[in-house]
Amino acid sequence: MTSPALDAALSYHRAWTGKDFETAMTYVADDIVCHAPSGRLDGAEAFRGFMGPFTRILTGSTLLAAFGDETTALLMYDTATLPVASAPGAELVTVREGKIVEMRIVFDRAPFDAAREAAAGS
Amino acid sequence: MTSPALDAALSYHRAWTGKDFETAMTYVADDIVCHAPSGRLDGAEAFRGFMGPFTRILTGSTLLAAFGDETTALLMYDTATLPVASAPGAELVTVREGKIVEMRIVFDRAPFDAAREAAAGS
Numbered sequence: 001m002t003s004p005a006l007d008a009a010l011s012y013h014r015a016w017t018g019k020d021f022e023t024a025m026t027y028v029a030d031d032i033v034c035h036a037p038s039g040r041l042d043g044a045e046a047f048r049g050f051m052g053p054f055t056r057i058l059t060g061s062t063l064l065a066a067f068g069d070e071t072t073a074l075l076m077y078d079t080a081t082l083p084v085a086s087a088p089g090a091e092l093v094t095v096r097e098g099k100i101v102e103m104r105i106v107f108d109r110a111p112f113d114a115a116r117e118a119a120a121g122s
Numbered sequence: 123m124t125s126p127a128l129d130a131a132l133s134y135h136r137a138w139t140g141k142d143f144e145t146a147m148t149y150v151a152d153d154i155v156c157h158a159p160s161g162r163l164d165g166a167e168a169f170r171g172f173m174g175p176f177t178r179i180l181t182g183s184t185l186l187a188a189f190g191d192e193t194t195a196l197l198m199y200d201t202a203t204l205p206v207a208s209a210p211g212a213e214l215v216t217v218r219e220g221k222i223v224e225m226r227i228v229f230d231r232a233p234f235d236a237a238r239e240a241a242a243g244s
Contacts, residue, residue: 035210037230064226065194065196065214067189067191067196069189074187074189074196074198074212076196076212076214076226088226088228089228090196090198090214090228092186092187092198092212104186104198106210106211106212106228106229106230107228107230108159108229108230108231109230109231109232110159110230110232110235113232113235
């Protein structure tokens with residue numbers, strides 16, 4: 001089964017995990033709505049402010065699974081980051097005309113919070 | 123495309139979100155390996171100790187997406203719980219002979235930690 005949504009989601013994923021965040025952003029619609037653990041982000045600039053810093057602390061990633069249909073795709077991956085050795089995440093995206101118009105991203109903020117507190121206390 | 127893995131994952135999901143945790147456990151292999159935010163859980167009893175208490179604080183759920191192939195399935199859902207109004211999660215499962223033998227579950231522990239701290243401080 002071909003999946004235009006999965007194609008876009010994987011292109012976006014490969015770009016940001018490959019540290020090419022500007023290419024990744026070419027798959028993100030200007031009016032993207034992103035549901036992140038910290039709340040709702042409206043628009044590409046808000047999204048950039050959320051994901052951009054994350055890609056700068058990224059040291060590695062592994063795609064664990066990826067599925068999609070005509071309009072939606074669902075990915076799970078593991079990441080390695082400077083503060084947290086293993087930080088898996090999952091993304092459910094809706095794609096329209098090759099661009100991600102909606103994304104729900106799930107990951108555990110607890111180890112990032114703990115690393116931040118440890119750094120502040122050191 | 124039929125997916126035996128998705129069938130098992132959805133049967134498990136419908137049972138535990140329907141508050142029938144014992145039926146859910148019939149889809150869990152005795153030697154399940156579960157990778158949870160808190161770490162690795164080995165075996166059905168450890169898994170029961172993790173998921174059982176969660177189902178008791180569950181007040182609602184919505185399946186957001188579900189995909190699968192012959193051996194794996196990937197789900198994302200939102201849950202409502204007593205301490206946290208919206209707690210989305212994602213599960214990647216490997217299924218063998220109708221039972222879940224491996225699960226990676228991703229969710230954000232931060233709001234649960236915050237609710238626990240608020241309760242302890244009140």
